[in-house]
Ligand code: 5AD
């Protein structure tokens with residue numbers, strides 16, 4: 001469609017100083033949704049602002065995976081009351097998982113100054129909410145705005161929702177069962193982002209390796225994305241242990257562009273707890289899986305998630321988790337205190353808070369010690385680093401790497417690692 005050279009009257013682009021402030025809680029899926037929301041605003045002439053005082057519209061993209069995340073979102077929405085009083089013509093949108101869980105009726109009742117509520121299941125309909133509040137977009141084509149990653153990394157959502165039923169998890173309830181995007185839509189999105197300058201693609205989904213669309217499996221999708229021109233590196237988040245297969249291992253082995261890092265949540269090292277969680281594997285099976293992946297891709301970094309204090313977790317169960325930290329050689333691990341997401345009595349948190357705190361501290365200490373060992377193994381090795389700034393980038397294993405001499409942002413360079421500290425490798429460009 002031919003666009004007028006200059007914005008016409010009534011065209012939102014003729015209002016140059018409009019701005020949107022977007023607050024995102026939670027996971028990369030939410031970040032990717034917020035980027036699509038930012039693009040929808042941009043098509044209407046809005047710039048992104050990081051100063052709420054300068055905003056004409058505010059979006060709160062909420063999370064509810066743990067109670068704390070939901071509480072944070074709620075208090076953030078509460079604080080917008082003052083903003084709206086000062087700017088009654090401004091628009092407030094509340095979206096995402098907590099919006100889905102709590103519902104528009106509840107939220108608008110509690111916070112009458114909120115204009116639109118769009119739950120995670122209906123995020124595709126965000127455009128309708130925008131039309132209601134701001135009118136149609138004068139620009140039809142999709143534009144992209146990278147907010148949460150450096151410009152060379154782009155998120156590409158390949159699925160929504162989750163069809164598993166891990167006992168502790170609210171995601172299937174708020175995001176619905178797994179729905180896979182078509183390979184055509186995914187490749188179009190990825191190719192567009194590469195054309196716009198991205199070098200690294202991160203495929204996103206709650207159980208990203210469960211991907212299947214018609215005859216296209218996850219492994220086949222990876223092959224197609226790997227063949228796109230301009231791609232330097234491919235990552236994906238988060239896979240589930242039960243969905244890895246031989247076809248994936250073969251691609252991992254054959255394709256160096258596939259990152260030598262997998263974030264693979266394990267949750268616990270106790271088979272009894274893993275069974276209660278309905279995870280579908282034992283600790284031994286998990287370890288065998290990562291051993292197989294590491295055999296295919298020597299040096300593969302594996303990071304993970306743990307939940308401490310699942311109902312009925314004994315000291316012995318917890319010890320099994322500590323043992324798994326050492327056995328798994330994780331490069332990094334997120335550790336969460338169990339947070340009940342249902343009122344079912346058997347899902348009540350039953351470990352006293354003081355004990356829970358102690359276990360969390362012990363786990364964090366074990367993870368820290370272990371990941372420093374893993375990091376130190378890289379000293380003396382060559383890492384391929386995708387530079388984000390002149391002196392900072394990420395290795396294929398997702399380790400942060402710093403160099404003193406200037407590299408070119410957006411370029412892949414080989415770096416000789418000289419030392420390791422905290423979470424960072426220091427090296428030299430040869
Ligand atoms: N309590 C604590 N942590 C949880 N997670 C998911 N649900 C809960 C819960 N109810 C963690 C898991 C998951 C990560 C995204 O959040 O470790 O992998």
Ligand code: SF4
Pocket residue numbers: 162163164165166169170171172206207240
């Ligand atoms: Fe939740 Fe992940 Fe389990 Fe799905 S696979 S239910 S998103 S923890």
